[in-house]
Amino acid sequence: MSFALLMRLSLRNILRHRRRNAMLLAAIVVAVGGVTFMNSFIRGFQQDLRDSAVNNLTGHIKVFAPGYRDDPGIERSFYVAGDWRPDVSSGLLEGWAARIRIPAVIMSERETRGVQLVGVDPSQEGISFLGDAFYEGETLADENDKRIFVGQALVDQLDTKVGRRLVIITQGADGRNREAGFRIAGVYDAEGTGLEKAFVFTGRAALQKMLDTREVTEVSIRLTNDGAGSSVRSMLLSYFSGLEVMGWRELEPQIAAMFVFADTAIFIWFAIMMGALVFGLVNSLITAVMERVKEFGMLRAVGMRPGSVIVQVVIESSLLMMSGVALGLVVGWLLCQWMSEGLDLSQWASGVEMVGMRSVVVPRLYGADMMLVAGLSLVLGIVASLYPAWRAVKIKPLEAMRR
Amino acid sequence: MSNPVVEVRGASRVYTEDAVPVHALRDVDLTVQRGEFVSLAGPSGSGKSTLLNVIGGLDRPTSGTVSIDGVCLNDLNDTELADLRLHKIGFVFQSYNLIPVLSARENVEFIMQLQGVGAAERAQRAADILQSLGLETMGDRRPGELSGGQQQRVAVARAIVTEPALLLADEPSANLDSTTTGELLDLLRVLNETRGVTIVAATHDPMVMSYAKRRITLRDGRIENDSTG
Numbered sequence: 001m002s003f004a005l006l007m008r009l010s011l012r013n014i015l016r017h018r019r020r021n022a023m024l025l026a027a028i029v030v031a032v033g034g035v036t037f038m039n040s041f042i043r044g045f046q047q048d049l050r051d052s053a054v055n056n057l058t059g060h061i062k063v064f065a066p067g068y069r070d071d072p073g074i075e076r077s078f079y080v081a082g083d084w085r086p087d088v089s090s091g092l093l094e095g096w097a098a099r100i101r102i103p104a105v106i107m108s109e110r111e112t113r114g115v116q117l118v119g120v121d122p123s124q125e126g127i128s129f130l131g132d133a134f135y136e137g138e139t140l141a142d143e144n145d146k147r148i149f150v151g152q153a154l155v156d157q158l159d160t161k162v163g164r165r166l167v168i169i170t171q172g173a174d175g176r177n178r179e180a181g182f183r184i185a186g187v188y189d190a191e192g193t194g195l196e197k198a199f200v201f202t203g204r205a206a207l208q209k210m211l212d213t214r215e216v217t218e219v220s221i222r223l224t225n226d227g228a229g230s231s232v233r234s235m236l237l238s239y240f241s242g243l244e245v246m247g248w249r250e251l252e253p254q255i256a257a258m259f260v261f262a263d264t265a266i267f268i269w270f271a272i273m274m275g276a277l278v279f280g281l282v283n284s285l286i287t288a289v290m291e292r293v294k295e296f297g298m299l300r301a302v303g304m305r306p307g308s309v310i311v312q313v314v315i316e317s318s319l320l321m322m323s324g325v326a327l328g329l330v331v332g333w334l335l336c337q338w339m340s341e342g343l344d345l346s347q348w349a350s351g352v353e354m355v356g357m358r359s360v361v362v363p364r365l366y367g368a369d370m371m372l373v374a375g376l377s378l379v380l381g382i383v384a385s386l387y388p389a390w391r392a393v394k395i396k397p398l399e400a401m402r403r
Numbered sequence: 404m405s406n407p408v409v410e411v412r413g414a415s416r417v418y419t420e421d422a423v424p425v426h427a428l429r430d431v432d433l434t435v436q437r438g439e440f441v442s443l444a445g446p447s448g449s450g451k452s453t454l455l456n457v458i459g460g461l462d463r464p465t466s467g468t469v470s471i472d473g474v475c476l477n478d479l480n481d482t483e484l485a486d487l488r489l490h491k492i493g494f495v496f497q498s499y500n501l502i503p504v505l506s507a508r509e510n511v512e513f514i515m516q517l518q519g520v521g522a523a524e525r526a527q528r529a530a531d532i533l534q535s536l537g538l539e540t541m542g543d544r545r546p547g548e549l550s551g552g553q554q555q556r557v558a559v560a561r562a563i564v565t566e567p568a569l570l571l572a573d574e575p576s577a578n579l580d581s582t583t584t585g586e587l588l589d590l591l592r593v594l595n596e597t598r599g600v601t602i603v604a605a606t607h608d609p610m611v612m613s614y615a616k617r618r619i620t621l622r623d624g625r626i627e628n629d630s631t632g
Contacts, residue, residue, distance in 0.1 A: 005516045012504035298500040301461055302561075303489025303517050305482050398461040401500070 006308065010315040017288065024284050025324050028377075031277040032328025035373055037335040039266050040363035041343065046262035047364050050226075053252040055129040056195060057099070057118070059220035060229055061247055063240050068217060069251075074102050074173050077215035078243055086221055087239070088232050094222040097124035100207050101217050104170035106200060108158035115154065115200045117170055119143075119207030119216075127222035129190055130201065137162035137186030145203035147185035151196025155187050162187055168200070173213035180210055266369070274377060278384045285317055285388035296392045297400025306393040313389035314382055321381030325374050332370075336363045407470075408569050408601045409435035409458055414467035416453050416624075427453040428464065429624040435603060437568075440595040442615035443605040450624040451605040452573060458603060459492055459571045460484040472568045489517055493562030493600075497574040499554040501546040507557045508533065508542035514565050532560045536590065552583030556590065563594055570594070572604040576611055588614040 014021050054060055065076040080098050097120065104117035121143040125131050130139075130149075140149050148166065150158075160166060165181045172178045182202060190196050208214060219240075223232060229247050236245045249256035289296070296309055342362035416428040428450045435441055443451040456462035457469055460476050469476045472491050479487060488494075493514075501510045511529040520528075533539050536556045546554055555575065562570055572591070576584040592614055594600045604611055612618050620628040 002516050002519070005513075009502070009504065016504055294500075295502065298496070299502070300485060301459075301488065301496075301500075302494055302514055303485050305485045307482070396461075398456055401496070 006312050006315055010312055010319055013288075013292070014316055014319060020284065020288075021320060024281065024320060025327070027277060027280055028321060028324025029328045029331055031273045032325050032373060032377055033331030033335065035270050035273050036329055036332025036365070036370060037339075037363070038269050039369050039373065040332070040336045040365040041361060042262050042266050042269070043364040043366060043369065044342070044361045046259055048361055049255050049259050049262070050248075053248045053255040054222065056252075057101070057128050057199070057220060058248050058251050059096075059127055059222040060226060061221045061223070061233055061236060061245060062251060063219040063221075063236055063243050063245050064217060066242070066244055068244070072101065072103060072217065074100070074171060074211055074213060074215075074217065075175070077173075077213060077217045078240070079215050080219060086232070087235055088221075088223070092223050092225060092232070094224050095124065095127035096219065096221045097121065097127055098204070098216045098219045100204060100211070100213075100215075102170055102211075104168050104200070106154075106158070107167045107169075108160045108164070111158045113154065113157060113197075116198055117168060117207070118199055118201050119204035120201050121204050127220065129195060130188070134189040134191075135186045136189075137184065139186055140201060140203055143203045143205040145185065146182065146206045147202065148182040149186050149188060149201040150184055151199065152187050152189050153194075153196035154200070155184070157197065160184065170211070172211045173215075178210055270373065270376065274380055278380050281317065281321075281381065281384045282387060285313065285385055286391060288316070289313060289388045289392045293392070293395060293400045293403050297395065297397040297403075300393075300397040301401060309393050310386075310389040313392055314385045317381050317385030317388075318378065321378055325377045328377075329370055329374060333365060336365045339363050406437045407434045408437050408439075408472055409433065409603065410468075410470040411454070411458065412468045414454075414457055414464040414469060416450075416457060416462065417465045426624050428457065430467070431624070431626055433619070433626065435569075435601060437601055438595070438599045439617055440592070440602045440615045441604070441617045441619060442612045443603065443619050443621060444607070444612055445621035445627070447607075449621040451621050453624075454621065455571055455573055455603065455605040458569075459494065460488055489514065490565075491568045493565065493567040493570040495555070495558050495562050495570065495572040495575050497577045499546065499551070499558045499578075501554055501557055501561070503546050506543050506545055507538060507549065507553075510546070510557055511560045511564055514561055518565060520565075528564055529560075532564045533557075536560050550583075551578050552580075552586065555579060555583070555587055559587070559590060559594075563598075563600060566598070566600075568601065570600050570602045572602065572606075574606055574608075575604060576606065576608045581610070584608065584610055 065078050068076040077100070086093055086096050100119035102117055104115055106113050106115050120130070120140070122140045123142070140147065155161065158166065162184050165183050167179060167181050169177055169179045188196065204216070221232060221236070223229065233245050233247065300306065300309060340362070342360040344360050411431055411433040414428055414431045415426065418425045418427055431454060433454070443454060445451050453462065457464050458471070460471070460479070463477070471487060474487060476484065476487070502513060505513065508529050511532060512525045515525045515528065530539070533542055536559065538553065538556055538560065541549060541553055546557070549557065575587060579587060588611060591602055595602050604615065606612060617629070617631045619626055
């Protein structure tokens with residue numbers, strides 16, 4: 001039987017009940033648009049989680065001495081040659097940094113706090129949040145800079161300001177305490193991510209000199225492509241024999257778990273929205289089919305095969321679904337454009353800080369997600385139409401025509 | 404030489420209504436030769452519509468056999484029955500049963516489309532048949548825009564445009580006034596006499612019976628009378 005004929009019949013039958021089908025179309029548009037919009041927010045949240053994990057001095061891959069994660073200290077350090085750089089093709093490597101990161105106590109005239117003291121080479125820190133942090137005062141000049149770069153929240157806690165001196169106590173390589181005064185070069189703003197209270201930065205070489213060591217406690221690598229991690233990891237394991245090499249998912253297991261949960265959330269959200277829609281679609285199609293039982297009986301009486309009747313109902317459902325999906329994706333895209341500045345979660349800032357996220361989530365719309373929503377919706381549309389179609393052919397032509 | 408289009412042998416049809424068996428047909432034997440115009444008459448419940456439906460493959464006999472143009476319907480499944488109806492039988496129903504979303508021309512072309520006839524040939528044959536039935540100006544109208552008589556003529560055009568071996572009409576005049584009924588019967592007579600279309604019509608209407616060359620009367624599911632002339 002001619003597919004064109006079935007298409008024409010289906011299309012005209014859709015137009016025959018304009019109001020009902022317009023309502024159904026609107027429901028599909030709202031569901032698909034809503035799913036697309038919510039997916040983009042979940043993706044934005046997911047992206048933010050990953051960025052937070054990677055930006056948070058972790059990078060995609062990190063190298064450190066065995067035991068450092070459980071008991072971080074200068075005694076668990078290792079040597080990195082001055083001319084060493086990761087053996088990774090330039091297209092894959094975004095940057096790398098070698099740091100000393102040790103626990104310390106920081107004191108102002110009024111307050112004392114425990115912090116992570118991090119010795120960095122500022123020229124390498126484009127790979128971490130330091131690279132694009134807002135700040136007041138000055139950043140560290142180079143790895144020999146003896147000043148410190150402190151977070152705004154810590155400055156508030158210590159009740160101090162740029163230019164003032166703070167005293168830091170930590171343990172040197174020989175196991176004895178070191179105590180020194182540091183002037184505040186600048187105060188960074190990490191956009192409420194909670195990092196401000198945790199990290200105090202100074203020049204790496206200056207800190208090595210204070211601790212009396214030439215070693216570092218970590219090497220952090222940032223890649224352009226998350227997927228290239230395994231090959232780079234193999235290379236690092238080979239070079240840094242005896243050290244631990246870990247990816248951000250192992251280093252930030254909570255964030256990694258939330259990252260995976262976001263994928264699941266997308267499917268759960270899709271299932272809820274589209275599941276509800278499918279019931280409406282099936283109900284509407286059953287009504288449409290039952291209204292036309294006599295007509296289907298006549299079509300079969302004059303020679304239309306049962307299979308063609310099924311195809312006709314499936315085409316009607318698919319046409320409605322395709323139109324609704326296309327319009328719904330456009331609506332979802334428009335909503336994303338409207339919210340392109342992001343959703344401000346600052347009211348729940350303390351909650352999002354806990355996972356190191358920024359307080360503004362920007363929706364991210366991916367072509368693959370849109371294709372997935374479109375594909376699954378069309379499959380659901382076809383599946384939803386099978387039962388009404390089966391109802392249409394279950395009734396014998398003669399019985400149908402008598403109704 | 405015998406050239407039967409319809410052969411019914413010992414056909415019975417028993418329905419069950421509220422657990423009570425109803426004998427709609429009882430051991431009916433009927434042969435319709437090619438080119439005959441047969442009316443099936445009888446009171447309500449006599450079995451004429453059931454016999455028509457059994458002949459058209461829309462209903463299956465409880466016992467006995469039915470053959471159309473040499474093909475035994477008892478052996479066919481639903482899809483094969485649909486194909487047989489498509490290629491060998493034209494139907495004219497009491498309530499026209501046109502497809503409401505298609506125009507008169509598209510309704511006439513519909514069976515040909517199911518058969519896979521090419522677009523140009525379809526259009527030509529539809530135009531010819533609509534013209535011969537005086538419907539050439541109605542081709543673009545949908546059924547809802549046509550009178551009862553016009554709709555029934557479109558239904559006849561749809562039924563005969565593919566030149567089926569057999570035209571079955573179930574109460575074709577039931578919704579028509581006497582003038583329109585006369586026009587329809589003139590048309591059926593012309594089709595029967597000039598094109599040799601075999602017609603079997605179930606009817607209450609004496610006017611329809613008067614046009615048929617062979618009149619069969621049923622009562623209580625049996626053929627009571629079968630007369631020619």
